[in-house]
Amino acid sequence: MNAIKTDIGIIGAGPVGLFAVFEAGLLKMRCHVIDALPQVGGQLSEIYPQKPIYDIPGYPEIKAQDLVDRLLEQISPFDPQFTLGERVEIIDKQPDGSFIVTTNENTTVQCKVIVIAGGLGCFEPRKPDIGNLELFEGKGVAYMVKNPELFRDKKIVIAGGGDSALDWTIFLSDVASEVTLVHRGDTFRGAPDSAEKVFSMAETGRIRLILQSNVTTIQGTGHLQQVTIQNRKGESNVIAADHLIPLFGLSPKLGPIANWGLNIDKSAITVNTADFGTNVAGIYAIGDINTYPGKLKLILCGFHEAALMAQSAFKYVYPDEKLTFKYTTVYGVNSF
Amino acid sequence: MATITVEDRNGERKTLTIPANSKQNLMESLKEAGYRILATCGGIALCATCLIEVLQGAEQLPGPTGAELDMLDILPHTASGDRLSCQLWNNQIPDGLTIRLKGDEHS
CATH class of the missing domain: 3.50.50.60 (FAD/NAD(P)-binding domain)
Incomplete structure (x- = not known):
């Protein structure tokens, strides 16, 4: 103080x-x-x-x-x-x-x-339209990464397609046990180097990349435990997650x-x-x-x-x- | 001059005449017509509060470029016809365009 x-x-x-x-x-x-x-x-x-x-x-x-x-x-x-x-x-x-x-x-x-x-x-931070999102703020949902150590050995889902989503996906892949990047589009307009790196990391299995999809709902008891991801065809997929980091700009x-x-x-x-x-x-x-x-x-x-x-x-x-x-x-x- | 249809956040539709003015954008015309649009950033594709969904006539508009594309790309849950009305010049607005207001409104 x-x-x-x-x-x-x-x-x-x-x-x-x-x-x-x-x-x-x-x-x-x-x-x-x-x-x-x-x-x-x-x-x-x-x-x-x-x-x-x-x-x-x-x-x-x-x-x-x-x-x-x-x-x-x-x-x-x-x-x-x-x-x-x-x-x-x-x-x-x-x-x-x-x-x-x-x-x-x-x-x-x-x-x-x-x-x-x-x-x-x-x-x-711009918040995505996920029903109970605010309920999990501070309990698994964070809109910025202040202390990366918080995510050590955790399962992380990052949502967004801008530079910060790409950068944190790359950075946290060395810290977290599992990183999933969910992006609404199928290309990235951010720095080409970062986008290329994210694609190659997905190919080698270091991260999971889910394109043309949105996080639609999140669940957990007391703390975030899983997120539901829906693709453009309306098909849903539930994955385990300790943290969700929506990065949709300011x-x-x-x-x-x-x-x-x-x-x-x-x-x-x-x-x-x-x-x-x-x-x-x-x-x-x-x-x-x-x-x-x-x-x-x-x-x-x-x-x-x-x-x-x-x-x-x-x-x-x-x-x-x-x-x-x-x-x-x-x-x-x-x-x- | 173009006559367009605007659907407000309550689903109410009204027609609006847009003069073919290359010095004014659609966000400004919507505000002038009394639609409550925050337009915090004043028209530099920064706040996305002037977001609209083009329901009809999207193919007649010039595609988004630069700052608009960057912003649309990072916004969560945008539809394929979404545009920032501050980036559409009035002389580019086609007759018969139908839009729906999506951005945050002011009180």
């Missing part, structure tokens, strides 16, 4: 979350940024790092990752701290008006202001944000346009995660929202100080 204390807790390390550090820093407010992804940059770094963006003021064209790198350089005078690869689960408002933010790894961030710059939301979901008592409309947090505050005093939402009349999901709009947010958040961080608006051209950037 890691306990952190700061002025502003920023949830989301995408471009808007990063720029919020700058706007807060100009007003002497320190920030700690938390993101579920293992690196900063949000969807820019995760999804389209090499894609050019054409509507950043001052840059006729800039690659997404380059923009993230520039933002990191821009905010470095304000010494932002990061917790990456952890998802914020709980927000607790304290009697004094401050907050304690807790992640899934039990890191806590105590802060006076929360800024949600969550973009598309959290990337969560889908952006609002996730725990929906449980924080904030007003939500169409999977976005409603804010007022005066300061991008939510219905909870001290919690702001900026960037793609918020909505208001006329909202445009543009990075540059998120930057604007960050600037107004910081001016408003000042009163929570320095309740006894009067804020006077200052230009960087006059006062420069005073690092911490």
Whole structure:
């Protein structure tokens, strides 16, 4: 457990979350940024790092990752701290008006202001449509491989046809006693090398490869024991399994944000346009995660929202100080 | 311009006119028409919430490529006529197309 204390807790390390550090820093407010992804940059770094963006003021064209790198350089005078690869689960408002933010790894961030710059939301595993799947979560069903040793000498069924399904099939074949890969199609679009390896491992009997099929039901008493696999002709086959790992990619979901008592409309947090505050005093939402009349999901709009947010958040961080608006051209950037 | 039939998640069918616009995709037109489609990713074949099943006229559509094919390939339980409506440009939509909405809807 890691306990952190700061002025502003920023949830989301995408471009808007990063720029919020700058706007807060100009007003002497320190920030700690938390993101579920293992690196900063949000969807820019995760999804389209090499894609050019054409509507950043001052840059006729800039690659997404380059923009993230520039933002990191821009905010470095304000010494932002990061917790990456952890998802914020709980927000607790304290009697004094401050907050304690807790992640899934039990890191806590105590802060006076929360800024949600969550973009598309959290990337969560896509779950297949198997009736009692959730009943077996943690009891044989896992959507990611955190500790491969858990699967040592066990019978594993992997479902999916993407790169991660191929990679884990290959990796776990050395760990598990039996690996079965079930794929809906009959070809793989993933890395050709991995696909070739999986086919040759199936030929030599190191793994079992079941194509044109889906896992339809799962059974067990207390823990997963068997899965039923159905092919396109409707023929079913039951095989023994200690673990089922469905790997169908990640889908952006609002996730725990929906449980924080904030007003939500169409999977976005409603804010007022005066300061991008939510219905909870001290919690702001900026960037793609918020909505208001006329909202445009543009990075540059998120930057604007960050600037107004910081001016408003000042009163929570320095309740006894009067804020006077200052230009960087006059006062420069005073690092911490 | 194409007139298509849209079956919502309750099985109700309605016709919808799609202008032959190469700058707009089918997901956007469905949203404009009031269908509740999350479209979290905004149209970059990432979230699959705009998934549709083409019931009639699939052969008249250009086949999926690149990002759409990658996504369709990893989705669980897709049917052979499944497409991401964000990857279908409106000027490619044939008259008489019949689709069924399949993706997650927003509240």
